[in-house]
Amino acid sequence: MARPSNQESIHPLKLFDIAKNEKRLLYTSAPMVRYSKLAFRQTVHHYGTDLCWTPMILAKEFNRNKFARDSDFTISTAGPQPPTIVQFGANVPQELARASSLVAPFASGVDLNCGCPQSWACSSTLGAALMEKRELVRDMVIETRERLQQDGWDVGLEKDMNNPKGRSVSIKIRVHKDLRKTIDFITTLLAPCPTTSSRPVDFLTIHPRTRQTPSSAPINVEALSILTSTFGDQVPILLSGDVFTLDSLPFTSPIHTFTSSSSSSSSSSSPSQQQAPSDITALVQHDIPKLSGLMSARALLANPALFSGRNSCPWEAVEFFLNKTIKAPMPFKLVLHHISEMCSPGMGPDPRDRSALLNKQERAELMRCGDMIELIDFLEEKKPGGLERTI
Ligand SMILES: Cc1cc2nc3c(=O)[nH]c(=O)nc-3n(C[C@H](O)[C@H](O)[C@H](O)COP(=O)(O)O)c2cc1C
Secondary structure (H helix, E strand, C coil): CCCCCCHHHCCHHHHHHHHHHCCCCEEEECCCCCCCCHHHHHHHHHCCCCEEECCCEEHHHHHHCHHHHHHHCCCCCCCCCCCEEEEEECCCHHHHHHHHHHHHHHCCEEEEEECCCCHHHHHCCCHHHHHHCHHHHHHHHHHHHHHHHHCCCECCHHHHCCCCCECEEEEEEECCCCHHHHHHHHHHHHCCCCCCCCCCCCCEEEECCCCCCCCCCCCCHHHHHHHHHHHCCCCCEEEECCCCCCCCCCCEECCECCCCCECCCCCCECCCCCCCCCCHHHHCCCECCCCCEEEECHHHHHCCCHHHCECCCCHHHHHHHHHHHHHCCCCHHHHHHHHHHHCCCCCCCCHHHHECCCCHHHHHHHCCCCCHHHHHHHHHHHCCCCCCCCC
8 A cells, every 4th residue: 555655743653554464563662762763763663663663762851941941852964854753751730731732743742751771760650560550541642642632743643643733642551460459550541532432542562571571581472462352443552572474473463464575684793692492383373363563672772673574783774773773873872872782693493594694702892982983884894795885
């Protein structure tokens, strides 16, 4: 199906609809503090990611401080933006509504972080602490919808998905140890607004780990299965967690019959830092028919081309990213971190996908580059055939 030409304001529900018509899951890149900045979002979008999240931005600071606004949220003025969801950390309805009003002209939607497990966030009733405050979360999303509507945006869910002024309001959650609490939480969030008689969130991202589960432990596929069968007919649901490659998901889905298109890379292979299972088929016990899409964080950092079907990072993605950082600058140390991630072993369970563009010693050398010129010279030397001349 043809995509609407005005990508800048494409409605996320339209993207879900396009993916569904293409008989596939929606592909999204996760909010990642520090990392999911514009150049990275542009890179993953170029390689098949449909919808990109910004890092979590603290709504209160964003509303009050011009420097916070300038440093936290960058958009492209040249060419279309990747469809972008701006994620906020907030615990006051008015703060989330005001911050959302500021970014609505430049984004496809806004999202509330109800999943950050870090103690600084939870002690301020932000992130995962909100999983214990379902009424507050509901008040926040309802007030945000009302504010966006007052500003002239259209927040009528599916009714507005073809509307260039349509915007989404969504949340990203973790699960509770007692899944009944998560079911209560989502039930509260989906109950129709008294004024509009429709659900207050456009879609939902579920990270099926509890606040206490380390990210090295596998996601709780059973919880995902229960939650999608309970709510998947009422609201589109994205999975965040353990999307390492497209052909190694720990569950099956009738709209995901993917076979990997390539296994690129060169150089030496070293064991992945991550604990992806080596025989994924042994773990596949669930079919998740009501899941609408995938969100990846760590695996996209290591391989921004993941959603184009590659199981490890190709050199051309490193180069594409480098080009974008020159036009959408970010602190040099951050550029180095990104390049180092991309040149490290991939995260797929198949040992063939764990090859790395640079070996450990080369990556240590990479980290000693002092500026962009040194970095370009270094990569020029390491990439077979040298870098393209566009840089
Ligand atoms: C470096 C990093 C930063 C993150 N920052 C955020 C964030 O700002 N907001 C959020 O909701 N989740 C954040 N997360 C969590 C991810 O979005 C995601 O839910 C989690 O990493 C599981 O996905 P994965 O297995 O694909 O990594 C972050 C994760 C990482 C690795």
